[in-house]
Amino acid sequence: MKSVYSVTALLSIILIIGLVYISYFNVYQTDDYIYAYTTKKLGFLGNMQEFYLNWGGRYFGYGYNMLIPLSQDPENILPKIYPVFLIFSFIVVSALNFKEFFKYSWLHTIGRGLVLFLFYTVILTNISEHLFWFTGSNIYFLPVIISGLLVFFCKKYNDTSKSMWYYMALLFIFILMGSNEILALIVFGIIVYWNTQNKSARARTMLIVGLSGLLISFLAPGNFQRMTESQDAFYLKWFKRIIYFGADTSYIFIKTAIIIPLFIKIFEKEVAEIAVRYDFKKRIMFWMISFLPLLFLGFIMNSIGRQFENIIFFWLLSSSVIIYAKINWIKKCWIFSLIFILLPQTNFFPEKYKNFNLSFNINTIAKEILYTDLRAYDKEISKRIHTLKTAPSDSVVLDKIKTVPLVLYFDEMSSVNENRDYVSMQLEKYFNKKYIRTK
Numbered sequence: 001m002k003s004v005y006s007v008t009a010l011l012s013i014i015l016i017i018g019l020v021y022i023s024y025f026n027v028y029q030t031d032d033y034i035y036a037y038t039t040k041k042l043g044f045l046g047n048m049q050e051f052y053l054n055w056g057g058r059y060f061g062y063g064y065n066m067l068i069p070l071s072q073d074p075e076n077i078l079p080k081i082y083p084v085f086l087i088f089s090f091i092v093v094s095a096l097n098f099k100e101f102f103k104y105s106w107l108h109t110i111g112r113g114l115v116l117f118l119f120y121t122v123i124l125t126n127i128s129e130h131l132f133w134f135t136g137s138n139i140y141f142l143p144v145i146i147s148g149l150l151v152f153f154c155k156k157y158n159d160t161s162k163s164m165w166y167y168m169a170l171l172f173i174f175i176l177m178g179s180n181e182i183l184a185l186i187v188f189g190i191i192v193y194w195n196t197q198n199k200s201a202r203a204r205t206m207l208i209v210g211l212s213g214l215l216i217s218f219l220a221p222g223n224f225q226r227m228t229e230s231q232d233a234f235y236l237k238w239f240k241r242i243i244y245f246g247a248d249t250s251y252i253f254i255k256t257a258i259i260i261p262l263f264i265k266i267f268e269k270e271v272a273e274i275a276v277r278y279d280f281k282k283r284i285m286f287w288m289i290s291f292l293p294l295l296f297l298g299f300i301m302n303s304i305g306r307q308f309e310n311i312i313f314f315w316l317l318s319s320s321v322i323i324y325a326k327i328n329w330i331k332k333c334w335i336f337s338l339i340f341i342l343l344p345q346t347n348f349f350p351e352k353y354k355n356f357n358l359s360f361n362i363n364t365i366a367k368e369i370l371y372t373d374l375r376a377y378d379k380e381i382s383k384r385i386h387t388l389k390t391a392p393s394d395s396v397v398l399d400k401i402k403t404v405p406l407v408l409y410f411d412e413m414s415s416v417n418e419n420r421d422y423v424s425m426q427l428e429k430y431f432n433k434k435y436i437r438t439k
Contacts, residue, residue: 004334008266009111011362012118016087018365019121022407023132025374026079027381028070029409030423031135033430036070057220058139059178065135070430076382083131086141091117093148100155102270112267119263120144122341122360123255123312125304133409140306143179144313146172147187166202170209177213182293182310188214189289227300245298248308251356252294256316258358261330262337263320275325283325287318304355361407368407377403377410388431395435413438 039047044066051062069078094113098104104112121127129136150172157165173191177184191210195203232240264271275283293311323330344367345359368374380401388396401412413423416437427436 004262004265005115007338008115008118008262012114015118015121015362015365016114018369019087019131020084022365022368022374023083024080025378025405026083026132026408027076027378028073028079029133030411030426031065031133032068032070032079034426035065035068035135037426037430039066039068040071051222053221054225055222056226057178057217057223058180059216060175061139061143061179063178064138064142068135079132079134082134083137086131086137086145087117089145090120090141090148093145093152096152097148097155098270100152102273112270115266119259119316120313122259122362123316124309124361125312125355125359126306126309127361127364128405128407128409129306130309132407136306136409139180140309143176143183144310146176146179147183150176150187170206173206173210174213177210178217180310181217181296182307184214184217185293185296186289186310186314189292190286193285193289240301241298244301244303245294247356248297248302248304249291249294251304252308252312252315255312255358256319258340259316259337259360260320260323261333262341263316264324265331265334265337267320268324268331271321271324274321278321280322280325283318283322287315287322290315290318303353364406368405372405373403374405374408377401377405377408388427388433388436391433394433396433396437398436398438400438415439 035047038050041047042050044063047066048059048063051066052059056062091110091113094116095106095109098109098112099106124130130140131137150169153165153169153172156162157169173187176187188210191206195207278286290311297307341360342362343360344363346357349356380399380403384398384401387398397416398413400415401410404410404412411423413427414421414437416439418437420437424436428434
């Protein structure tokens with residue numbers, strides 16, 4: 001057990017060092033520019049109203065993104081340090097929970113947090129958007145860290161009954177409801193289930209706060225503006241929803257099934273303790289909460305992508321306890337998990353469904369460090385931004401970025417032979433140009 005843990009911990013440390021190195025070459029991209037532009041044009045409150053009415057209801061996620069200091073950061077400092085901040089925040093918050101729940105020493109909890117980050121990294125379907133896209137990471141990664149703090153506050157309140165921890169939990173529930181729809185559904189599902197077990201006034205207050213935030217988020221006019229009504233017949237529309245739900249669930253099942261033996265081997269003590277604390281029915285109910293966002297995403301016909309990563313992580317954590325209690329021997333297959341997570345991405349599916357290809361990110365990160373000339377990429381991006389800032393003409397045609405990264409988030413704009421895409425549109429607005437394309 002110690003040797004397996006040591007190998008995994010070493011891999012976690014190497015992974016983090018690699019991600020920190022890659023972060024050094026990160027830059028602002030796509031939506032970062034449109035948040036900066038619209039906030040400057042409309043002001044914070046005006047932009048909040050604009051997004052709520054025309055884009056969506058993530059009142060905390062969008063509001064936080066509007067504080068982006070892009071115009072005051074010409075050297076791209078924030079995109080280089082922010083992923084590192086998020087990585088270490090995840091590890092520290094994980095360590096807090098390991099210490100609070102299992103009473104480990106600080107050194108041991110930090111080690112557990114490091115290894116948990118490894119598992120978090122390998123479940124990601126799009127590490128580029130999740131970690132290296134500034135405004136994207138605030139929608140998909142930051143809420144996971146906030147969820148960890150919510151768990152910590154709830155545990156402190158449960159142990160001490162102090163009001164301070166209760167009100168902190170209420171605040172973070174409301175923040176999460178406006179951060180990310182998927183985590184909002186998971187957290188709300190847990191609150192609803194807790195209310196079936198606890199009839200206190202404070203439990204009801206938590207439910208009211210959660211429901212209020214959920215309604216504010218989901219009923220935003222912007223959500224309905226962006227939805228496109230399918231022209232398919234009623235039966236065909238529902239058949240497609242079932243297919244999407246089935247395909248998404250199958251992907252999550254396969255990916256977590258590959259990882260779980262190693263996860264149980266490493267976290268056996270914690271998983272066993274949780275299995276003892278809660279009976280089988282409660283464990284099943286907790287795991288079934290993950291189907292709430294899966295049903296929602298199936299209904300709106302979303303296929304696997306960045307929005308599913310929170311579900312996969314929750315599925316991994318909740319299902320591991322169930323599996324450990326029923327088929328404990330699965331931990332003996334840990335070597336297969338370790339081999340799988342080091343393999344390159346599969347290429348079974350075409351570009352349209354590329355996210356269904358299995359990738360555990362470790363191999364891709366290694367390729368980025370070993371083969372991508374990230375310094376050249378950084379110089380090309382800097383040259384492009386300098387040209388856009390200094391070009392006197394309203395129409396600018398730029399060279400394509402030749403060094404395209406694998407892990408860093410990058411989306412090339414349209415060329416002169418293509419229709420205007422969202423990347424060109426965003427840069428045109430931010431740099432006050434009428435026409436920006438690549439050759």
